[in-house]
Amino acid sequence: MSTVLLRLEEPPVRRDGFxxxxxxxxxxxxxxxxxxxxxxxLWALQFSGWLPHALIKGAxxxxxxxxxxxxxxxxxxxxxxAGRNWSGQATPTGRPxxxxxxxWVLARLAVLGPWGWASLLLNVAVPWAAAWGLWQxxxxxxxxxxxxxxxxxxxxxxxxxxxxxxxxxLLELPVLSSAGLPLGLDIVLFMIAVMAGRVxxxxxxxxxxxxxxxxxxxxxxxxxxxxxxxLVLDALGVGGGLSFAVLCLALLxxxxxxxxxxxxxxxxxPLVWVLHAAxxxxxxxxxxxxxxxxxxxxxxxxxxxxxxxVIGMITLGMITRTALGHTxxxxxxxxxxxxxxxxxxxxxLVRVALPLLMPQWLMGxxxxxxxxxxxxFALYLWRYAPFLLRTRADGQPG
Numbered sequence: 178m179s180t181v182l183l184r185l186e187e188p189p190v191r192r193d194g195f196x197x198x199x200x201x202x203x204x205x206x207x208x209x210x211x212x213x214x215x216x217x218x219l220w221a222l223q224f225s226g227w228l229p230h231a232l233i234k235g236a237x238x239x240x241x242x243x244x245x246x247x248x249x250x251x252x253x254x255x256x257x258x259a260g261r262n263w264s265g266q267a268t269p270t271g272r273p274x275x276x277x278x279x280x281w282v283l284a285r286l287a288v289l290g291p292w293g294w295a296s297l298l299l300n301v302a303v304p305w306a307a308a309w310g311l312w313q314x315x316x317x318x319x320x321x322x323x324x325x326x327x328x329x330x331x332x333x334x335x336x337x338x339x340x341x342x343x344x345x346x347l348l349e350l351p352v353l354s355s356a357g358l359p360l361g362l363d364i365v366l367f368m369i370a371v372m373a374g375r376v377x378x379x380x381x382x383x384x385x386x387x388x389x390x391x392x393x394x395x396x397x398x399x400x401x402x403x404x405x406x407x408l409v410l411d412a413l414g415v416g417g418g419l420s421f422a423v424l425c426l427a428l429l430x431x432x433x434x435x436x437x438x439x440x441x442x443x444x445x446x447p448l449v450w451v452l453h454a455a456x457x458x459x460x461x462x463x464x465x466x467x468x469x470x471x472x473x474x475x476x477x478x479x480x481x482x483x484x485x486x487v488i489g490m491i492t493l494g495m496i497t498r499t500a501l502g503h504t505x506x507x508x509x510x511x512x513x514x515x516x517x518x519x520x521x522x523x524x525x526l527v528r529v530a531l532p533l534l535m536p537q538w539l540m541g542x543x544x545x546x547x548x549x550x551x552x553x554f555a556l557y558l559w560r561y562a563p564f565l566l567r568t569r570a571d572g573q574p575g
Contacts, residue, residue: 194567194568195566195567195568196566196567196568196569197565197566198270198271198272198274198275199270199568199575200257200258200261200268200270200503200575201253201254201255201256201257201258201268201269201270201274201277202254202255202257202258202496202499202500202503202565203254203565203566204254204274204275204278204565205250205251205253205254205257205278205281206250206251206254206496206499206500206561206565207558207562207565207566208250208278208281208282209247209248209250209251209254209492209496210496210554210557210558210561211554211558212242212246212247212250212285213247213550213551213554214551214554214555214558215551216233216239216242216243216246216247217243217547217550217551218547218548218550218551219232219233220233220239220547221543221544221546221547221548222544222547224236224239224540224543225540225543225544232289233289237340237344237358238288240358240362240484241288241300241337241340241357241358241361242285242288243484243488244336244358244361244362244365244484245284245300245303245304245333245336245337245361246281246284246285246288247492248365248488248492249281249303249304249307249333249365250281251492251495251496252307252330252365252368253277253281253303253304253307254496255372255495255496255499256268256307256311256326256330257269257274257307257310257311258499258503260311260314260315260323260326261314263314263315263318263320263322263323264314264315264317264318264320265318266313266314266315266317266318267314268310268311268313268314269310273310277303277306277307277310280299280302280303280306281303283299284296284299284300284302284303287299287300288300293341293344293345296341297337297338297341297342297345300334300337300338300341301334301335301337301338302334303334304330304331304333304334304337305330305331305334307330308327308328308330308331308334311326311327311330312324312327315327326368329364329367329368332360332364333360333361333364333365335360336356336357336358336360336361336364337357337361338357339353339354339356339357339360340357340358340361341357342354343355343357351414352413352414355414356411356412356413356414359411359412360408360411360412362411362483362484363404363407363408363411363412364408365488366404366407366408366459366483366487366488367401367404367405367408369487369488369491370400370401370404370431370459371401372495373452373456373491374392374397374400374401374434376452377390377438377452377453377456378390378391378392378437378438380448380449380452380498381438381439381442381443381449381452381453384443384446384448384449384508385442385443385445385446385449387442388439388442388443389439390437390438390439391437391438392437393433393437396430396433396434396437397434399426399429399430400427400430400431400434403423403426403427403430403431404427406423406426406427407420407423407424407427410423416470420470421467421470421471424463424466424467424470425467427463428460428463428464428467431456431459431460431463432460435453435456435457435459435460438453438456440453440454440456440457446510447510447514447515447518448494448497448498448501448508448509448510448514450518451490451491451493451494451497451510451518452491452494452495454490454518454522455486455487455489455490455491455494456487456491457486458482458483458486458487458490458525459483459486459487461482461486461529462479462482462483462486462487465478465479465482465529466479474533475532475536477532477539478528478529478530478532478533481525481528481529481546482525482529485521485524485525485528485529485546485550486522486525486529489521489524489525489550489553490518490521490522490525493517493518493521493553493554493557494518496557496561497510497514497517497557497561500561500564500565501564503569503575504564504565504567504569504570504575505569505570505571505573505575506564506570513556513559513560514556514560516556517552517553517554517556517557518553520549520550520552520553520556521549521550521553523549524545524546524547524549524550524553525546527542527545527546527549528542528543528546531545
């Protein structure tokens with residue numbers, strides 16, 4: 178695998194118009210959307226008892242596939258594409274990109290079977306191979322500012338390994354065996370917090386006349402620092418007063434950050450408001466975590482505010498916007514995109530609010546949310562699969 182990944186040259190543009198392997202966002206956005214479309218309703222049917230023969234081994238593995246499968250695929254596609262822009266160097270394309278995509282697919286299949294060690298090795302190899310491919314481009318350009326993404330990908334491999342080892346009974350310390358999923362979720366959250374701070378104000382000001390979205394250095398530091406602190410505390414299993422204090426700081430910092438972006442001015446541009454609506458779920462997630470500590474509420478609503486609300490909405494917003502831009506199309510969301518965004522927001526609202534207000538409706542909420550989630554990605558695939566498979570509308574490589 179390493180021999181293949183050493184060759185990062187740009188492949189020539191295919192004359193027949195097929196372009197799936199031209200840049201990382203193409204196969205990985207497609208794979209992420211396909212997995213999201215299929216795996217979430219599969220889990221919902223299994224969770225509700227409608228599917229008599231379980232394929233997913235449990236809630237932890239459902240979460241694993243959403244974090245180390247779906248979210249990681251979006252991250253790899255985004256970083257391979259952005260990494261080329263950041264560095265001016267090639268990231269994996271052509272056969273190396275095919276190998277990366279095949280590795281990701283094998284890892285998804287291995288999780289569903291009884292092959293514990295094979296699943297562990299494959300699921301560690303995916304983010305580590307991606308880290309190697311990204312590092313080559315950044316290192317050649319001396320782009321040290323973004324080296325930390327390489328470290329985060331390495332940590333994602335560690336998180337998956339911890340979950341696998343814990344499930345196989347090979348970790349004696351409970352804090353390690355339960356650290357894998359919180360570590361993975363918080364890494365994805367940190368990546369989102371970093372990239373949102375970089376792009377949401379810029380996209381907002383460019384896309385909405387009269388917008389004055391801005392960044393305050395101390396708010397940025399508090400926002401990112403609080404997520405790092407939560408990452409450490411969650412990985413170590415630390416709760417109580419220290420966790421409560423960090424959560425309160427994070428809630429204040431991210432709420433203030435969101436308000437500085439002036440979200441109330443974005444409603445005319447779906448490509449912009451979807452990012453603001455997604456980020457709103459982050460303070461909701463933090464507030465629900467605080468409420469869970471104070472009043473012993475169940476953890477499910479807070480978790481799904483993060484996974485469906487923040488991660489689901491912001492990744493859907495980014496894989497539409499970046500796909501439009503990098504396939505040479507106009508940055509404008511039509512009815513298909515707007516409907517997909519609204520379905521995702523509704524999926525988060527149903528999954529978070531209904532179990533809180535009416536716990537007896539948990540099963541119904543899970544099924545309805547899964548249906549709305551899947552509809553979002555069905556619409557995405559219907560609209561964007563042709564864009565991802567074919568050459569750019571302007572005839573340029575990418």
